[in-house]
Amino acid sequence: MDKLLVEGGKRLMGEISISGAKNAALPILCAGLLTADSVQLDNVPDLHDVTTMLKLLRQMGLRAEQDGAHVLLNGRAIDKLEAPYEMVKTMRASILVLGPLLSRFGEAKVSLPGGCAIGSRPVDQHIKGLQAMGADIAIEAGYIHAKAKRLKGTRIVTDMITVTGTENLLMAATLAEGETVLENAAREPEVTDLANLLVKMGAKIDGIGSDRIVVHGVETLHGASHAVIADRIETGTFLCAVAAVGGDVVLKNTRADILDVVLDKLREAGVILTSGEDWIRVQMAARPKAVSFRTTEYPGFPTDMQAQFMAMNCVAEGSSRVTETIFENRFMHVQEMNRLGASISIEGSTAIIEGVDRLVGAPVMATDLRASASLVIAAMAAQGQTLIDRIYHLDRGYDRMEVKLSAVGANIQRVRQ
Ligand SMILES: CC(=O)N[C@H]1[C@@H](OP(=O)(O)OP(=O)(O)OC[C@H]2O[C@@H](n3ccc(=O)[nH]c3=O)[C@H](O)[C@@H]2O)O[C@H](CO)[C@@H](O)[C@@H]1O
Numbered sequence: 364m365d366k367l368l369v370e371g372g373k374r375l376m377g378e379i380s381i382s383g384a385k386n387a388a389l390p391i392l393c394a395g396l397l398t399a400d401s402v403q404l405d406n407v408p409d410l411h412d413v414t415t416m417l418k419l420l421r422q423m424g425l426r427a428e429q430d431g432a433h434v435l436l437n438g439r440a441i442d443k444l445e446a447p448y449e450m451v452k453t454m455r456a457s458i459l460v461l462g463p464l465l466s467r468f469g470e471a472k473v474s475l476p477g478g479c480a481i482g483s484r485p486v487d488q489h490i491k492g493l494q495a496m497g498a499d500i501a502i503e504a505g506y507i508h509a510k511a512k513r514l515k516g517t518r519i520v521t522d523m524i525t526v527t528g529t530e531n532l533l534m535a536a537t538l539a540e541g542e543t544v545l546e547n548a549a550r551e552p553e554v555t556d557l558a559n560l561l562v563k564m565g566a567k568i569d570g571i572g573s574d575r576i577v578v579h580g581v582e583t584l585h586g587a588s589h590a591v592i593a594d595r596i597e598t599g600t601f602l603c604a605v606a607a608v609g610g611d612v613v614l615k616n617t618r619a620d621i622l623d624v625v626l627d628k629l630r631e632a633g634v635i636l637t638s639g640e641d642w643i644r645v646q647m648a649a650r651p652k653a654v655s656f657r658t659t660e661y662p663g664f665p666t667d668m669q670a671q672f673m674a675m676n677c678v679a680e681g682s683s684r685v686t687e688t689i690f691e692n693r694f695m696h697v698q699e700m701n702r703l704g705a706s707i708s709i710e711g712s713t714a715i716i717e718g719v720d721r722l723v724g725a726p727v728m729a730t731d732l733r734a735s736a737s738l739v740i741a742a743m744a745a746q747g748q749t750l751i752d753r754i755y756h757l758d759r760g761y762d763r764m765e766v767k768l769s770a771v772g773a774n775i776q777r778v779r780q
């Protein structure tokens with residue numbers, strides 16, 4: 364099994380190119396199920412989750428040709444309307460095939476995802492929305508089995524804001540009969556990116572980027588070309604790395620306008636940031652100042668950046684409070700950071716971090732995707748060597764993270780033990 368061996372204490376200098384967003388690429392690949400024409404995608408990141416999604420879509424009969432960041436999809440010959448447990452268990456985003464399959468083919472069978480390290484993560488809102496659109500849904504032997512001759516537009520108010528829930532219902536609504544109103548919709552930039560592709564495919568959507576999306580169903584969708592939006596979480600992860608260890612790095616192929624709150628918090632920590640249309644420069648010469656925050660839905664502070672900021676706070680001057688409001692169990696990195704000498708205690712959904720003068724390398728274990736990234740940052744800020752186990756979590760969502768960081772001066776090696 365692969366591990367990362369990190370020698371800490373190196374400053375970061377140079378340029379990093381940011382990949383396309385995992386959380387946009389995954390729903391966008393599923394949108395290929397909605398048409399018999401070709402969908403041409405660019406800026407698709409090279410990640411295990413993308414590989415898993417392509418495998419899942421191919422076994423349904425979707426043709427997918429991948430050449431680096433280009434992916435060409437064709438949904439003419441789809442003949443299997445099922446997402447099996449073996450795939451869904453390795454990637455929860457597999458649930459995103461449910462809406463498109465049901466809407467275009469009138470049937471879908473998708474394994475229930477089950478819980479994961481960061482929380483129970485039910486999909487009841489996806490089911491509730493599709494039922495409101497007239498789907499007949501049975502839960503049998505761990506599978507969601509959904510049928511509908513043709514989905515019918517309606518007004519859906521989800522109990523909470525859900526990102527993949529909004530995406531599933533949005534895709535389903537494009538081919539439904541009549542008007543669907545999605546109230547309490549997620550406003551994440553990745554939802555907007557998906558909606559922009561759907562419009563290029565002929566979907567009629569109003570309110571894109573707002574919490575009230577109105578979809579006027581059409582009979583069929585056609586092919587389109589689209590470049591996946593930059594990964595704001597990969598961007599934020601590298602910004603936190605520079606904030607924690609110091610340096611001067613330019614992040615290319617990214618956008619500052621989808622990272623407002625994250626950039627504000629970094630400035631509060633003492634980081635110097637400048638940006639242009641598709642780049643962000645991060646400079647850090649001093650020890651960071653501790654920053655407190657609560658995670659919330661976009662445009663608030665993203666839960667997917669919580670662990671990486673905590674790594675920075677571990678070595679910051681002063682104490683901070685970090686409250687997680689989206690997932691009930693997203694502090695699995697705390698024990699591991701404490702093994703490196705951090706001083707973090709947990710009170711309910713709040714972590715209290717007392718910044719320490721130094722962390723010291725030790726063996727640690729990654730428990731989920733962003734926890735893994737936060738351990739890489741903590742290890743880079745620590746003295747000596749840290750061996751990070753279970754990095755398959757990291758590979759699920761980062762495009763060659765250790766290669767990109769090593770190119771700007773980090774000392775990180777992938778080892779097989
Ligand atoms: C592939 C993808 O895009 N993943 C992102 C997506 O996950 P995902 O879409 O799974 O997260 P949601 O936005 O759905 O979850 C938000 C909250 O709603 C709850 N919930 C959600 C749906 C539902 O039917 N019932 C329910 O109770 C969840 O358990 C969670 O507590 O948004 C999360 C929140 O920004 C991010 O951390 C993930 O990186």
Ligand SMILES: C=C(OP(=O)(O)O)C(=O)O
Pocket residue numbers: 386455456667732733760
């Ligand atoms: C939680 C995440 O992803 P997923 O929803 O795919 O588990 C993430 O990207 O941090």
